[in-house]
Amino acid sequence: MASEGGPVIDQLRQRLDSYSLRAFPVELPEAAVLMPFTDEADPQLILTVRSATMPTHAGEVAFPGGKRDPGDANLLGTALRESQEEVGLDPDVVEVLAELSPLASRFGMKVTPFVGLVAPEVPLVAEPGEIDEIFRVPLSFFLDTRPDLSSPIDFYGKRFRIPSYYFEDKRIWGLTAFMILDLINHAFDAGIPFEESA
Numbered sequence: 001m002a003s004e005g006g007p008v009i010d011q012l013r014q015r016l017d018s019y020s021l022r023a024f025p026v027e028l029p030e031a032a033v034l035m036p037f038t039d040e041a042d043p044q045l046i047l048t049v050r051s052a053t054m055p056t057h058a059g060e061v062a063f064p065g066g067k068r069d070p071g072d073a074n075l076l077g078t079a080l081r082e083s084q085e086e087v088g089l090d091p092d093v094v095e096v097l098a099e100l101s102p103l104a105s106r107f108g109m110k111v112t113p114f115v116g117l118v119a120p121e122v123p124l125v126a127e128p129g130e131i132d133e134i135f136r137v138p139l140s141f142f143l144d145t146r147p148d149l150s151s152p153i154d155f156y157g158k159r160f161r162i163p164s165y166y167f168e169d170k171r172i173w174g175l176t177a178f179m180i181l182d183l184i185n186h187a188f189d190a191g192i193p194f195e196e197s198a
Contacts, residue, residue: 005039008139009117012037015187016098016115024102028110032079033065035100035113035179036089037139038120044136045180046124047172048087051132059132061172063113063179064089075099079114087134088125094118100182104155105175113179137167142184146192147177161194 036046052059064083072078076099080091095117102112124134147163163181164173172180184190 005043005117006041008041008043009037009039012043012115012187013097019098019100019186021099022101024104024110026104026110028104028108030068030075030078030112031066031105031109032068032075032082032112032114033063033179034079034083034089034094035063035115035183036083036094036118037115038122038136039095039117040120043139044120045139045142046087046118046134046136047170047176048126048131049133049135049170051128051130053129060174060176061170062176064131065111065113067109075112076114079112086127086131088123088127089118093122100179103175103178103182106155111175113182115183135170137170137172141165141167142180143188143190147181149192149194158195163192163194 038044047061048064050060050062064086065079066082068075068078072081083089084091097115097117100113102110105111126134145165147165149161149163152159152161162174163177164171165177178194181192181194185192
């Protein structure tokens with residue numbers, strides 16, 4: 001199916017069709033996030049700044065998402081429900097492209113990202129108790145910018161370098177940056193390793 005967004009979105013679709021989920025051997029409570037891209041020639045990635053009053057990740061850049069509720073049919077349902085609650089994104093206007101491999105957060109959650117497409121003009125409204133700001137970053141920024149990588153850290157038996165991007169006045173780092181790197185490494189051959197052999 002041809003995309004209104006053109007060749008970049010077409011490549012995203014095609015490459016994500018061949019994405020293989022990595023094993024996640026640790027049992028942890030589950031959460032899910034949505035990675036929403038706008039369907040246009042220079043796609044924009046929609047991100048949030050979490051409220052400074054939140055108990056975890058306060059004031060940090062994050063994708064819309066949260067913990068799985070007992071009433072969620074599956075993790076995709078979690079990601080879509082949380083996105084509606086946090087930024088007013090109607091689940092019916094999201095075209096889900098792929099599920100990516102789960103990652104462990106530093107707060108002991110297994111977080112599964114889902115990549116979605118939305119119209120560029122999609123209406124969004126921040127939930128004031130949870131979200132301080134909604135902003136967009138061009139996908140081209142991540143393709144053209146190499147992140148800063150920390151010294152290696154040991155985490156759940158693996159060694160990682162924590163990536164940080166700096167976009168305008170925002171620091172995009174940690175789990176959110178890991179998810180972006182996983183996506184662009186697979187879909188656009190970015191070739192930025194963040195996991196090291198033990």
